[in-house]
Every structure is written in structure tokens, then in C-alpha cells.
Amino acid sequence: MAKGIGVEKAVEAESLVKTYPKRVTALDGLSFAVAPGTVFALLGPNGAGKSTAVKLLTTLTQPDAGRATVGGLDVIAEPDRVRRTIGVVAQGSGVDIQATGRENLRLQGQIHGIRGRAIEERAQELLERFGVIDAADRIARGYSGGMRRRLDIAMALVHDPAVLFLDEPTTGLDPEVRADMWSEIAKLARERGKTVLLTTHYLEEADRLAERVAIVDRGKVVAEGTPEELKRELRGDAIHVDLEAEYNGRASRALSALEAVRDVTVDGKTLRARADDGGRAVPLVLQALEAHGVAVSSVRVARPSLDDVYLKYAGRTFDAAEAEAGVPR
Amino acid sequence: MTLIRHTLCMTLRHLRELWRQPWFVAVTLVQPVIWLLLFGALFKRVIEIPGFHAHSYIAFLAPGVVVMTAMFNSAWSGMALIEDLDRGVTARFLVSPVRREALIAGRILKEAVVVVIQSLIIVVLALIVGASFPGGVGGVAALFAVSALLGATFGALSNGFALIMRQEEALIGAVQFIVLPLTFLSTTFLAANLIPRWMRSVSDVNPVNWAVVAGRTATSAHPDWGVVASRAGFLAALLVVCLAFATNAFRSYQRSV
Numbered sequence: 022m023a024k025g026i027g028v029e030k031a032v033e034a035e036s037l038v039k040t041y042p043k044r045v046t047a048l049d050g051l052s053f054a055v056a057p058g059t060v061f062a063l064l065g066p067n068g069a070g071k072s073t074a075v076k077l078l079t080t081l082t083q084p085d086a087g088r089a090t091v092g093g094l095d096v097i098a099e100p101d102r103v104r105r106t107i108g109v110v111a112q113g114s115g116v117d118i119q120a121t122g123r124e125n126l127r128l129q130g131q132i133h134g135i136r137g138r139a140i141e142e143r144a145q146e147l148l149e150r151f152g153v154i155d156a157a158d159r160i161a162r163g164y165s166g167g168m169r170r171r172l173d174i175a176m177a178l179v180h181d182p183a184v185l186f187l188d189e190p191t192t193g194l195d196p197e198v199r200a201d202m203w204s205e206i207a208k209l210a211r212e213r214g215k216t217v218l219l220t221t222h223y224l225e226e227a228d229r230l231a232e233r234v235a236i237v238d239r240g241k242v243v244a245e246g247t248p249e250e251l252k253r254e255l256r257g258d259a260i261h262v263d264l265e266a267e268y269n270g271r272a273s274r275a276l277s278a279l280e281a282v283r284d285v286t287v288d289g290k291t292l293r294a295r296a297d298d299g300g301r302a303v304p305l306v307l308q309a310l311e312a313h314g315v316a317v318s319s320v321r322v323a324r325p326s327l328d329d330v331y332l333k334y335a336g337r338t339f340d341a342a343e344a345e346a347g348v349p350r
Numbered sequence: 351m352t353l354i355r356h357t358l359c360m361t362l363r364h365l366r367e368l369w370r371q372p373w374f375v376a377v378t379l380v381q382p383v384i385w386l387l388l389f390g391a392l393f394k395r396v397i398e399i400p401g402f403h404a405h406s407y408i409a410f411l412a413p414g415v416v417v418m419t420a421m422f423n424s425a426w427s428g429m430a431l432i433e434d435l436d437r438g439v440t441a442r443f444l445v446s447p448v449r450r451e452a453l454i455a456g457r458i459l460k461e462a463v464v465v466v467i468q469s470l471i472i473v474v475l476a477l478i479v480g481a482s483f484p485g486g487v488g489g490v491a492a493l494f495a496v497s498a499l500l501g502a503t504f505g506a507l508s509n510g511f512a513l514i515m516r517q518e519e520a521l522i523g524a525v526q527f528i529v530l531p532l533t534f535l536s537t538t539f540l541a542a543n544l545i546p547r548w549m550r551s552v553s554d555v556n557p558v559n560w561a562v563v564a565g566r567t568a569t570s571a572h573p574d575w576g577v578v579a580s581r582a583g584f585l586a587a588l589l590v591v592c593l594a595f596a597t598n599a600f601r602s603y604q605r606s607v
């Protein structure tokens with residue numbers, strides 16, 4: 022069933038650069054590599070360049086500089102062969118909502134040159150596997166979000182591609198449906214030997230699914246490793262303090278001598294820091310701030326969140342990055 | 351071969367889509383009937399004007415309504431494309447090995463098929479309400495052919511505009527801006543020698559009029575096949591230009607993704 026790839030890297034991006042009109046730099050030297058048969062996640066906020074990377078790797082658009090291969094094939098020189106190797110689930114959906122699930126699958130199969138009985142069998146198999154069989158002959162307009170997504174993935178698998186691209190596969194889905202989706206995606210790599218490249222802005226998603234994660238910021242990979250490696254860097258708790266006013270440098274100076282906390286950053290009226298034991302550090306932090314005349318409105322302690330990972334590697338918060346990228350909130 | 355197969359797959363997809371909207375199909379069929387009956391009744395006596403060489407206005411009007419309907423419906427072809435662009439359906443095809451030309455050709459072929467079916471229905475209705483086509487089956491077939499050419503041309507044009515504008519409102523505006531003037535700057539409703547001279551000059555370069563003139567003479571008692579062939583030739587040439595335009599628009603769309 023699964024097609025192996027006789028190359029070391031199933032996907033390789035080398036210094037990809039892409040600038041859109043009005044000098045919007047989407048990719049600024051993006052590089053990463055994915056080993057065959059593994060799940061790899063590009064993690065970052067909206068506007069970081071993840072979707073552009075997927076568009077380049079799936080031959081939808083071309084880079085201004087750099088090179089990329091999928092299954093050993095150059096995406097610029099041999100787009101048509103790349104298209105036979107890949108399955109793509111785009112961020113929105115590519116389902117034709119005026120056709121039935123089965124018709125959608127059939128058309129994808131026909132495009133890939135599957136014909137006759139083979140196509141009917143393949144469609145049936147995928148409809149069953151992805152739990153769309155009961156709705157197979159209904160118009161897709163009436164499908165739920167989760168069902169449409171499952172059909173989307175089934176459509177991407179019609180021709181049994183070696184590499185699967187999933188752009189934000191669970192965005193907009195209910196938590197319950199998301200969990201289903203995760204187990205489905207995990208199975209694809211584990212049982213079917215597929216290479217899966219997914220983009221996400223959920224830390225949890227990357228954590229659950231990916232063997233390796235690349236954190237993307239401003240069109241570049243700022244950190245890469247296994248989820249464990251990345252989290253180890255972030256050992257301890259995150260402390261968020263909301264300040265009464267902007268105290269500029271005074272707030273961070275107040276904590277500079279405190280050994281219980283590290284990685285102190287102040288962004289307007291928000292102060293963040295890390296501590297091995299958040300609960301014990303909080304009283305010390307409050308004391309130190311008070312001693313420097315910094316008024317506090319609230320404090321909370323949390324396990325590392327995506328925001329914290331991101332803050333550490335990108336030097337700014339997720340929200341700030343999205344605002345900068347002009348993402349409507 | 352692959353191109354033909356992919357084009358047919360796409361054509362079937364579009365036809366199926368249409369078939370699933372029975373109300374839409376009904377409306378597009380009622381429209382020409384209304385044109386035929388309404389204008390047929392309204393202008394019934396214009397054939398009494400000296401110089402209007404026709405024995406029945408319905409018979410004069412019918413080929414014009416066939417052509418007009420072909421244009422009216424094909425001109426909206428780009429709307430479905432914009433919907434596909436918005437829904438990510440086109441992007442999904444673009445990451446597959448589908449032949450790019452098939453994505454446009456499939457839509458245009460669908461318009462041509464729809465035009466032929468619609469024309470057939472209009473001709474039957476026209477016969478029922480008293481029109482006649484002395485040119486016989488051959489003449490009617492020629493009328494269908496020029497209508498299909500015109501439909502394909504406007505289908506290509508509409509898809510090209512859709513790819514450039516990518517906004518339904520803009521396309522609606524453009525279609526409405528183009529379609530009605532082209533209809534009235536032709537001999538659809540009145541004989542050539544009765545319309546103002548400047549209008550006649552414009553109608554000479556109006557593709558709608560090429561189709562009307564070709565269709566009308568082909569279905570008449572003594573067809574001038576030279577006229578039919580020349581107008582069909584103009585239409586075919588224009589179709590090639592519009593196909594090139596649509597293909598180019600598609601390429602520039604791909605570059606902008």
C-alpha cells in the first residue's frame with residue numbers, strides 16, 4: 022500500500038525566499054528537511070509564512086530564491102512529477118460542495134489517471150476509512166465541518182501519495198472532532214508510511230502529532246527539534262503579571278536581581294517571566310515589584326504555552342506577531 | 351488525450367452542477383420564452399413597415415432569441431469560476447496533475463453543450479407558437495453551431511474577466527454593461543435596413559450580430575451559405591482570441607497565488 026521513497030529527505034526546503042507585491046516578505050530564507058515516513062510540523066502564528074511554504078512546496082507558486090525538493094524531485098523543475106507524489110489538504114477546503122463525497126473522490130481519481138472499477142473501489146475504501154460512507158452520496162454542502170475535512174483528506178489520498186501536506190488541518194474544528202482528526206493523521210504516518218508535513222498554530226497539535234517541529238517566525242525557522250527538546254528549553258512555569266501602568270524599564274529592573282525568575286520581558290503593561298516553581302516565585306516577584314513602586318493589577322502562573330515557546334524563540338508574543346502581519350483579529 | 355479526458359471530466363462536473371439546480375435551469379428556459387412571446391407580440395406589426403422583408407415576426411425573431419439566449423447565459427460562466435476560486439476548489443486542482451487548459455476548456459465546452467440544448471428547446475417552442483424555419487434541419491443545425499460558437503466565446507470572455515476581477519459584483523457589473531448594448535446594437539429585433547445607419551455600422555463588428563445574421567440566413571428559405579460561412583469564420587476567430595485571453599488570465603492568476 023505505502024510507497025516508500027528512495028531518498029533521504031522526503032521534503033527539503035533550502036533558503037526559500039518569497040516576496041509578494043507591496044514588499045510583503047512571506048519567506049525570508051526558510052530551510053528545513055523532513056525524513057521519510059515521519060510527521061513534521063511547521064509551527065507559528067498566522068502570517069508567519071507557513072502557508073506560503075506549503076504553496077511553494079506543492080507547486081502552487083514559485084520562490085524568488087532558494088530551492089526545494091519533494092520526494093527528491095525539484096518543485097520548480099519538475100512540478101508535474103511532484104504533483105503526482107503529493108496529496109494536499111489546503112487551509113480552507115477544496116471540496117466541491119455542489120457534488121457528493123463520492124463524486125469528489127471520483128474526480129480526483131480521474132485526474133490522477135485512475136479509471137474504471139479501480140476508481141470505484143478506491144473511492145469506496147476511502148469513504149469507509151474516513152467515516153464518510155453514510156453521507157457518500159449526499160451533496161457535500163450539507164456536510165459538517167469535520168466531515169468535510171475528512172473528505173478533504175480522503176481526496177488528498179486517492180492516488181496514494183508518498184507525501185501529504187496538511188495546512189492547518191484542524192483549524193475551525195470542534196475540540197472533539199480535532200481529537201479524531203489527530204488520531205487519523207497519526208495513523209497515516211504510523212501505519213501507511215506516509216510522510217506528513219503539517220502547519221499549525223496549536224502547540225498541542227504539533228506536540229501530539231509531530232516527531233519534529235520547526236518554529237516559524239517572519240518567514241524563517243527560528244528553532245527546530247523534537248517537541249521534547251523544544252519544551253525542555255522551556256522548563257518551569259510561565260508567570261504573567263498585568264501592570265497598572267507602563268513602567269518602561271523599571272519593571273524589569275525590579276526583577277533583575279531575583280534568582281527565582283529568568284527570561285523577564287515587559288511588553289507594555291504585561292510582564293512575563295519564567296520560574297522553576299511558579300507558586301513560590303510569585304510572592305517574591307510581587308514583593309520586588311512593590312519595592313520598586315510598580316503597581317500590579319493581576320498575576321497568573323501557567324504551564325508553558327505556545328505563546329511562551331514563541332516568545333522565547335521569536336522574541337515577541339504570538340498576538341504581536343499576528344498584529345504585525347496584519348492578520349484581522 | 352489526457353487534455354481531452356480532463357476537459358470532459360470537468361465538463362461533466364459543470365453539467366452535473368447545473369442539472370442539480372432545477373430552478374436555475376427553469377428560469378433560464380422561461381426567459382427566452384418570455385422574450386419570444388413578449389417581443390413577438392409587442393413588435394408583431396413591424397413587419398408591415400415597408401422594407402421589412404419577413405412574413406412573420408416570430409419567425410424573424412426566433413433565431414435572434416436563440417443567439418441572445420446563448421450569449422446571456424454563457425456570459426455568466428465566470429461566476430462559477432469565482433466561486434471555485436473562493437472555495438479553494440481551483441487551488442485543489444492546481445496541486446494535482448490536471449491539465450491546466452482543461453480547467454478553462456471544461457467550462458467553455460459546458461457552455462457550448464448548454465447552448466445547443468437550450469437552442470433546441472427554443473426552436474421547438476418557436477415552432478409551437480407559429481414560427482417556421484424554411485431552411486430545414488440543416489439550417490437549424492447551422493443556427494445551433496453559430497450559437498454554440500458565440501456561447502463559447504462569451505464563456506471564455508467571462509472566465510477571463512472572472513480571473514482578473516475575482517469578485518462576483520465586479521463581474522456582474524461587467525456582464526450587464528456588455529450584454530444589453532450588444533443585443534440592441536444588432537439586427538435581433540429589427541431588419542438591418544430599418545435601424546439607424548451608425549447602429550448598422552456597429553452591428554457589422556458586433557459578434558452577436560454575426561451569429562444572428564448567420565443563423566437567420568441559414569434558417570431562411572434561400573440560405574446564403576457564403577454569409578453563414580464568413581460570420582461563422584469571424585466567430586471562430588474571435589473564439590480563438592478569447593480563449594487566448596482566458597488562458598493568459600489564468601496564467602496571471604496562477605502567478606498571483
